[in-house]
Amino acid sequence: MALSGEVTIALDAMGGDQAPKMVVKGAAIALKRHPGLRFLMVGDEPRLRTLMKRRKKLLAATDFLHTDEVVPGTMRPSVALRQGRKSSMGLALRAVRENRASAAVSAGNTGALMAMARMMLGMLPGIDRPAIAATMPTLRGESVVLDLGANTECDVRNLIQFAVMGELFARIVLGYQTPSVGLLNVGEEEVKGLETVREAAARLKAAESIRFHGFVEGDDIAKGTVDVVVTDGFTGNIALKTAEGTAKLYSHYLRSAFGRSLLARIGYLFARSSLKAIQKQTDPRHHNGAMFLGLGGIAVKSHGGTDALGFANAIGVAYDLVAHGFNERIIGEFKRIAADRIDGTSDQQKAATA
Template sequence: MKIIVDAMGGDNAPKEVVLGALEAVKNLAVDVVLVGNEEKIRYYMATPVPKIEVVNAAEVIGNDEPPVAAIRTKKDASIPKGLKLLKEGRGNAMVSAGSTGALMAGGLFILGRFEGVDRPAIATLVPTRKKPTLLLDIGANSDSKPRNLVQFAVMGSVYSREILGVENPRVGLLNIGVEEEKGNSAVKTAYGLLRELKDINFGGNVEARDFFDGHFDVVVCDGFVGNIFLKTVEGFGSFLLDLLKTEVKGKFTYSLGALLIKPALKAVKARMDYSEYGGAMFLGLDGILIKCHGSSDRKAIFNGIKLAKQFAESNVHLKLKKALLDIEGEISS
């Protein structure tokens, strides 16, 4: 099993990426191809590692660059070069903490979509009271048609079953109310289509305030809604933690109480740690592509490689293709 890793992507690249890759080849029975500035990569490797191949890439695509233009003009950047290696079969999957837009644009131009997919989706795991829930799309598509939402539901259901081990994943539509008639026209039409699909365990609408109850295994929305939802949750979580720290520092008695509940706070923080989940998945591209958080450390990169390996070993890619082709005749909108 060989995993291609963008060594230059993310805030902590290449150091944390290289260290994460070193940990992966030591513990995961994988080979790794590191793509990026060879001199910088080898600085953090100390000595050559037999299970790590380094492919030099002279350019880097930043988060502030227009994704499409960057992919077209920076042919020797780590993202397009890594994707080209994946397309050529020189690896089973690719992992990157780089620009999401560049990864999506490069994925579409270089890997392409597999048959039957109108638009790929980005999916990620979000912690809830019961278990992590798969949320998609979280940013690939700002405007989605009903058939896109149905395809997201199918891909999410297959992923939940094959990777997370959920026997019959319950799928919900993120909406402004639980009633069938709520939402915009795309969501209402998708509701009707999903209700009729025999291979999808559709549970209806779910409101954002109820998401964290964990009653759904997969929650579907367009990328505009999903991205706002996810970033609002991240921002509000940070706000609450900062507020709690400020209050604790303000009073001596609060500080004493904080010492008593410190183990519980650590446990909560661990459950919310993005680095545990490996990263977001690009579902619908003709290749396995994992996007790690932009501020990923070596632990997050290690888990991203672990997820990529699991994805490849489970043949989820082929199962996604089959599931989408099977429902094609049932989607009319």
């Protein structure tokens, strides 16, 4: 879906290992893909203008907000809340809160970004906690996985809210008509897992508004058994990092195998096109851009070590969320599930508070 008007995205130009050069190059790539984009570059304005000197189209589509302050990658979230409000990250988020930008994108400190985004943007009605969501490649295409690290402990309500937000993302952004949802667990049997996970599963199973598959295990993520995988942030972050590490290990083994002998190097020449296709499918840059779902404004986290292509894809994620009115539709979805009575509040709790 494309917007008829301009969309302004605030960029934390100083966040990330290769910033600000990577941010400028990534913005230029994103602008070619989405000519209606405008950027609010937040950071060292003289340095940014120098980097854009030969990028006339990008310069014409960019406004600047100067600051010398940056949130370091080692800064604790609590410290960032006190000291980072005038940083490039803090000012980018403030631009969203003040409606000067429709979304913010940063490759900076994840914990600081989450804490500052929650403080500045607040939460959408009906949602208790934000969730970090990202797409992961599977044998069937792509799946949405959440939470990937925002909440190390989750209750029933949190898991159900994540399921609703993930299901909506799969429908709106990935284009799945009736995405299936699964809860990550230690087994597929209904008697396995923590009580919190089992209760969330029971409520999701009873809901008419969600196509609930049931429990899934770790290997089901790569299989694409379901379109949406829901878990707590502690487990989700471990699953994500394990998948990334496995992909790097596989690439290392493959390079080593093709370099062992002359015959192996000749074999590589014949297999090169197929190997490049595999590399493209598993390239993390093409899946870069984790969404903080549930916030009162759109904020997207890019991997800190990504390059310009990866950052451009993170900008693209932000653009898609704005273009599809994602937050507005989340509000509508939670009104719908209220009628399903799957919000995770037990009947005893409702009676006690009535």
